[in-house]
Amino acid sequence: MSAIGFAIETEGLTKVYRTGLRGTQVGLEDLTLNVREGTIFGLLGPNGSGKTTTLNLLLGLIFPTSGTGKVLGHPLGSSEYKTRVGFLPDGSYFYDHLNADELLSFYGTLFGMSGKELHKRIDELLDMMDMVARRKTRIREYSKGMAQRIGVAQALLNDPDLVFLDEPTTGLDPIGAKQMRDVIVNLRAQGKTVFLCSHLLKEMEALCDEIGILHNGRLISQGTLDELLHEAEKYTITARNVPPELRDALQGTVEQLTEAEGELEVRVTQQQQATKIVEELTAAGAELVACVQGRRSLEDYFIETVRSETGGEGRP
Ligand SMILES: Nc1ncnc2c1ncn2[C@@H]1O[C@H](COP(=O)(O)OP(=O)(O)O)[C@@H](O)[C@H]1O
Ligand SMILES: [Mg+2]
Structure with a gap:
């Protein structure tokens, strides 16, 4: 691995697809990104924002128009590096007439594995994925x-x-999604780096150490969830017996x-404002029920970020 501890480094990575005779379509524009080893990185963005393009570039399946x-x-x-990475494509195209054993054996031989080594590895993986009981069932009979x-x-298979x-979690029911998240966290616990692409913000929020947000092929935001969501914290203050004058005075000065x-x-979003309101409520003889601090959701952040990028026209 690289001496500075990054599993992935890109600089100005750009992909312009050719379409038709003279047409072009920007798939990814000027992506500069570092992903630390041993972390879960989530690349988020709506459909068509360039996530799969990024993956394909990183896997060497397509070539960049510019950048490194x-x-x-x-x-x-x-x-x-190709023998040291693993890849789950979007909507895996399986040979679905095979069962799990046959499918994994097929892919194992592509990695040059065979015999006892391959069988042992398949047993381990089926066990890890909780699929031992279904190993002889054809893939086409599986749930998503x-x-x-x-x-x-x-x-x-190749222990990447x-x-x-x-x-990875698109199209899964809540239990399936939870199992997938557990598997991903387990991979990190084994010291692996996981690079995820998704448009499912809630899933990513529970999972990623760091995220990048893609929009129209451009990275519009990157950081740890703490960094990104800390910015606009929320404070919710609940009180009883609030004098109507104070309530009216607060109306319009608070977010909600x-x-x-x-x-x-x-x-409110500002800590000072929250403190001031608590003082005012107490001074006015109101009964304070709760003052809770909670950070904004990734979904809120995403919509706000996209909206500010597009001048109010944000569509997640
Ligand atoms: N092979 C291709 N030829 C032309 N345009 C493509 C090709 N693959 C992707 N695109 C375009 O590049 C953009 C990014 O696509 P993609 O990387 O698949 O996004 P995502 O995975 O985020 O949905 C889209 O506008 C898409 O239509
Ligand atoms: Mg995609």
């Missing part, structure tokens, strides 16, 4: 969740240091004010 990059310390596309787990098993997963069943709920 390194994967596990080797230049993009070099064969040196089971098929995705076999897809991950396939991606892990870096795993690329394209939309609601009243239900005798309780007033006030939301």
Whole structure:
């Protein structure tokens, strides 16, 4: 791995597709990104924002129009890292008439594995994916969740240091999605780097150490979830017996004010403002029920970021 501890480094990575005779379509524009070893990185963005293009560039499946990059310390596309990465494509195209054993054996032989070594590895992976009981069932009879787990098993056959997963939880039910998240966290616990692409913000929020947000082929934001979501924290203050004068005075100066069943709920984003309101409520003889601090959701952040990029026209 690279001496500075990055599993992935790119600089100005750009992909312009040719379409038709003279047409072009920007797939990715000027991507500069570092992904630290041993972390889960999530590349987020709406459909068509360039996530799969980024993956394909990093895997060396397509070539950049301009820009450079390194994967596990080797230049993009070099064969040196390809045996050390695993890949779950978006909507895995399986030979679905095979069962799990047959499918994994097939892929194992592509990696040059055979005999006892391959069988042992397949047993381990089926066990890890909780699929031992279904190993003789044809893939086409699997649920989407089971098929995705076999897809991950396939991606892990060669015990890769870096795993690329394209939309791993898309189309899964809540239990399937949770199992997939557990598998991903487990990969990190084994010291692997996981690079995920997804448009499912809630899934990513629970999973990623760091995220990048792509929009129209451009990286519009990058950082740890703490860094990105800390910016606009939210404070929710709940009180009873608030004098109407104070309630009216607060109205309009706070982000949100609601009243239900005798309780007033006030939301603000600034800590000083929250403190001031608590003081005012107490001074006015109101009964303070709660003052809760909670950071904004990734979904809120995403929509705000995209909106500010597009001048109000944000569509997640
Ligand atoms: N092979 C291709 N030829 C032409 N345009 C493409 C090709 N692949 C992707 N694109 C275009 O590049 C953009 C990014 O696509 P993609 O990387 O697949 O996005 P995502 O994975 O985020 O949905 C889209 O506008 C898409 O239509
Ligand atoms: Mg995609």
